Amino acid sequence: MKIMAHTVIAYPDLESTKVVCEKYIAAGMEILELQIPFSHPTADGSILTQANRLAAKEISTSGALDFVEELKTQHPDQKVMLMSYVNKIFSFGIQNFISRMKKMKVPYLIIPDLPFDSPLAQKFHEDDYVQLIPVLSANTFSDRLKLAMSSKPDYVYLMADFKITGSQFSLHENIKNLISKIKELHPAKVGLGFGISNAEQVNQCLEIADFSIIGSALTKACDEGRIDGILKEFQAEVL
Amino acid sequence: MTEPVLMKFKSKMEKVAIKSTIKSTASSTNYKNEIYDSDGYYGEYGGVFIPEVLRNNMDELTHTFNACKSDPAFLAELDLAFKEFSGRPTALTPLSKLSDELGGAQLYLKREGLNHTGAHKINHCIGQVLLAKRMGKTRIIAETGAGQHGYATASVCARYGLECIIYMGKIDYERQRPNVYWMELLGAKVIPVTEGSQTLNDAVIAAFKDLIAHPKESHYLLGSAVGPHPFPLINTFFQKVVGEEIKSQITEQIGGLPDQCIACVGGGSNAMGMFYEFLDDESVTLTGVEAGGKSSKGGEHAAKVSFGKKGIFEGYYSYFLQDNDGNINDTHSVSAGLDYCGVSPILAHLYDKDRVGFSYATDDQALNAVQVLAQKEGIILALESAHALAHAMKIAPEYSKDHCIVVNGSGRGEKDLFITMRHFQKDKMMAFLKSQLES
Numbered sequence: 001m002k003i004m005a006h007t008v009i010a011y012p013d014l015e016s017t018k019v020v021c022e023k024y025i026a027a028g029m030e031i032l033e034l035q036i037p038f039s040h041p042t043a044d045g046s047i048l049t050q051a052n053r054l055a056a057k058e059i060s061t062s063g064a065l066d067f068v069e070e071l072k073t074q075h076p077d078q079k080v081m082l083m084s085y086v087n088k089i090f091s092f093g094i095q096n097f098i099s100r101m102k103k104m105k106v107p108y109l110i111i112p113d114l115p116f117d118s119p120l121a122q123k124f125h126e127d128d129y130v131q132l133i134p135v136l137s138a139n140t141f142s143d144r145l146k147l148a149m150s151s152k153p154d155y156v157y158l159m160a161d162f163k164i165t166g167s168q169f170s171l172h173e174n175i176k177n178l179i180s181k182i183k184e185l186h187p188a189k190v191g192l193g194f195g196i197s198n199a200e201q202v203n204q205c206l207e208i209a210d211f212s213i214i215g216s217a218l219t220k221a222c223d224e225g226r227i228d229g230i231l232k233e234f235q236a237e238v239l
Numbered sequence: 240m241t242e243p244v245l246m247k248f249k250s251k252m253e254k255v256a257i258k259s260t261i262k263s264t265a266s267s268t269n270y271k272n273e274i275y276d277s278d279g280y281y282g283e284y285g286g287v288f289i290p291e292v293l294r295n296n297m298d299e300l301t302h303t304f305n306a307c308k309s310d311p312a313f314l315a316e317l318d319l320a321f322k323e324f325s326g327r328p329t330a331l332t333p334l335s336k337l338s339d340e341l342g343g344a345q346l347y348l349k350r351e352g353l354n355h356t357g358a359h360k361i362n363h364c365i366g367q368v369l370l371a372k373r374m375g376k377t378r379i380i381a382e383t384g385a386g387q388h389g390y391a392t393a394s395v396c397a398r399y400g401l402e403c404i405i406y407m408g409k410i411d412y413e414r415q416r417p418n419v420y421w422m423e424l425l426g427a428k429v430i431p432v433t434e435g436s437q438t439l440n441d442a443v444i445a446a447f448k449d450l451i452a453h454p455k456e457s458h459y460l461l462g463s464a465v466g467p468h469p470f471p472l473i474n475t476f477f478q479k480v481v482g483e484e485i486k487s488q489i490t491e492q493i494g495g496l497p498d499q500c501i502a503c504v505g506g507g508s509n510a511m512g513m514f515y516e517f518l519d520d521e522s523v524t525l526t527g528v529e530a531g532g533k534s535s536k537g538g539e540h541a542a543k544v545s546f547g548k549k550g551i552f553e554g555y556y557s558y559f560l561q562d563n564d565g566n567i568n569d570t571h572s573v574s575a576g577l578d579y580c581g582v583s584p585i586l587a588h589l590y591d592k593d594r595v596g597f598s599y600a601t602d603d604q605a606l607n608a609v610q611v612l613a614q615k616e617g618i619i620l621a622l623e624s625a626h627a628l629a630h631a632m633k634i635a636p637e638y639s640k641d642h643c644i645v646v647n648g649s650g651r652g653e654k655d656l657f658i659t660m661r662h663f664q665k666d667k668m669m670a671f672l673k674s675q676l677e678s
Contacts, residue, residue, distance in 0.1 A: 040441075041444075043448070087550045112290045113289060115287060139454060140292075140294070162451060162452050
C-alpha cells in the first residue's frame with residue numbers, strides 16, 4: 001500500500017507501539033514514519049501533541065532508537081523514516097544520532113523545524129548515508145525548491161494544504177504543479193500528508209503523488225480501538 | 240548540501256571578515272552595530288528554526304523590517320504613535336527615600352509602566368502593527384501568558400483596524416480573567432489553548448500553528464525578543480527607545496552615564512530595550528534578573544541562563560530549561576511574564592561575551608520589593624519588574640552614594656491585584672470576593 005504510516009514511539013507505551021507497527025507491516029504499509037517523542041511538538045495537531053507529551057515521559061531518545069533498531073532487525077526490508085524535532089536530536093548529539101541511524105540501517109530523517117539550508121542541517125548533508133527529507137508546502141518558491149532538491153533526496157514530504165497535522169483534509173490548488181516541478185529537479189518520490197483520514201482521500205492523493213502520509217487518523221483509530229477496521233478499509237479500497 | 244549553502248557560508252564568512260576589520264579600527268566594542276546588522280545569528284545563537292511553510296512569512300517580515308528601519312517616514316510614524324498613543328517619553332524617577340534607607344547606591348526607576356496598557360510591551364506592538372500594515376496584513380495573531388502582551392496587542396489592533404486573535408493557555412486564561420476581559424472589550428478574539436501544559440509555551444505553539452494555516456493574511460505579533468529571526472532583532476529595535484530615553488534623562492539628572500542598568504528577564508524584551516543603547520558604553524554594567532521562583536529545583540523557577548542549557552526551540556537557538564533528553568521543562572514564577580522556558584538569543588550571546596551579567600530573584604524577594612516600593616516611593620510595580628528592583632535593593636548597600644543604578648520598571652503592578660492581594664491581604668480579599676458573589 002502506498003501509504004506512510006506515522007506513529008509516535010511509546011504512545012501510549014512501548015508494547016502498544018510494537019503491536020501497532022506489526023499491524024502496519026502486516027497490512028503492507030510501504031513506509032513507517034516513527035516519531036521520537038518531544039514534550040512540545042510545534043507542528044503537530046492536538047492528537048499527536050498529546051501523544052508526544054505522554055510518550056516523551058515514557059521513553060528517551062536512546063530507548064526510542066533501540067526500539068527502531070530492533071524492529072529493523074526483525075523486518076530488514078521494511079522502509080522506515082525517523083521523525084523528531086530538532087532539539088531532541090541536538091540534545092542527543094548529531095554525530096551520535098547519525099551513527100545510530102547507520103547502525104540500524106535507516107537513512108531517512110524528517111525534522112520539521114530544521115530548515116534544509118541551516119548550518120546545522122549541513123551536518124546531515126555532509127554525511128553520505130543520512131538523508132534529511134525536505135518538508136515542503138504549496139508556498140515553497142522555486143529558489144527554495146531548487147535548494148531543497150539540491151541534496152537529491154529519495155523522498156519529499158509535501159503538505160497537502162496550509163494545515164497542521166490532524167486538520168480537515170484538502171488539496172491546495174498549487175500542489176499538482178509543485179509535484180511536477182519537484183520531479184523536474186530530481187526524481188524523488190513525493191508523499192502528501194496533513195489531514196488524510198480515509199481511503200478516498202488516500203486515493204485522491206495517489207492520483208498526483210507517489211504515496212500518502214497518515215498520522216493523526218491512525219493514532220486516533222488506535223485510541224478508539226478501530227485500528228483493525230481502518231486497516232481493512234485501506235487494504236480493500238486503496239488503489 | 241551543495242553550492243547554494245556553501246555560497247551562503249562564504250558570504251557569511253566575508254561579512255564576518257569585514258566586521259572584524261571595522262572592529263580593529265574602531266572602538267573595542269561594537270555590539271550595537273553587530274546586532275543592528277545581524278543576519279539572524281548572534282555569535283552562535285539565534286537562527287531560523289521553522290517549518291519551511293513559514294519561510295515566506297519570515298522572509299517577508301525581514302525584508303519589510305530592513306526597508307522600514309531606516310525609512311524616515313516609517314520612523315516618524317512610529318515616534319508619533321509612541322508619543323500620541325502610548326504617552327512616551329516615560330519618566331525616570333529617582334528613588335531617593337529608598338536609596339537613603341538602603342544607605343548605598345542611588346536608585347532610579349525607568350517608568351515603563353506609565354505606557355498605555357501598563358508596560359513596555361506596547362512599544363513592539365505598535366512597531367510590529369505598523370510593519371504588518373506595510374505588508375498589507377489584515378489579521379494579527381499573538382500569544383500571551385499573563386495577558387499583558389495580548390492586552391497591548393488588542394489595543395493596537397483596535398486603533399489600527401486589524402483583526403486580532405490572541406492565544407492563551409487555558410490555565411492562564413482562567414487565572415488572568417481580568418486581562419481576558421480587557422482584550423475582549425477591545426474587540427480581540429481570545430482563544431484558550433487546551434493542549435499541553437496549557438500555559439505560555441502552548442500559546443506560542445498554537446499561534447505558530449495558526450500562522451501555518453493562514454500564512455498569507457496574517458502577521459504573528461510575537462511578544463518578546465525571542466523566536467526565529469527577525470523577531471529578536473525587530474523587538475529589540477522597537478524597544479531600544481527605552482534605553483535611549485534613559486540615557487538622555489540620566490545625563491540631564493546626574494550629568495553622566497549610570498554605573499549600572501538592571502532589568503528583569505523573561506524572554507528579554509524589556510532588558511534588550513534598556514541595554515541596547517548602553518552596549519558600547521563599557522563603563523555601564525548591565526545585569527539581567529531572572530525568575531528564581533520557589534527554588535532552584537527543576538520546574539520551580541524560570542532562570543534559564545542561570546540553570547538552563549543550550550538548545551533549539553520555538554525557532555531559535557539559545558538557553559532553555561530542559562531535561563537531559565531535550566524535552567522542555569515546566570517553569571514557575573509568581574510573575575506570569577517571566578514564566579517562560581527560553582531567553583533571547585541576543586542576551587545569550589551578550590552573556591557569553593561577558594557584556595551582560597545574570598542573576599535571579601525569588602518569588603518572595605519580588606513580592607517584598609513590590610511592597611517596599613509602594614510604601615517608600617508610592618509606586619506600585621509589576622511583579623516582573625520587581626525582580627529587577629529586588630536585585631538592585633540587594634546590591635545597593637555595597638556601593639557608595641555616588642554610584643548610580645537604573646532599574647527598568649517595565650510594568651505597573653495594578654494587573655497583579657489578585658496575586659499580590661492574595662499574598663498581602665488574603666482574608667480581606669476573600670471577604671471582598673464573597674461579598675461580591677452575594678451581592
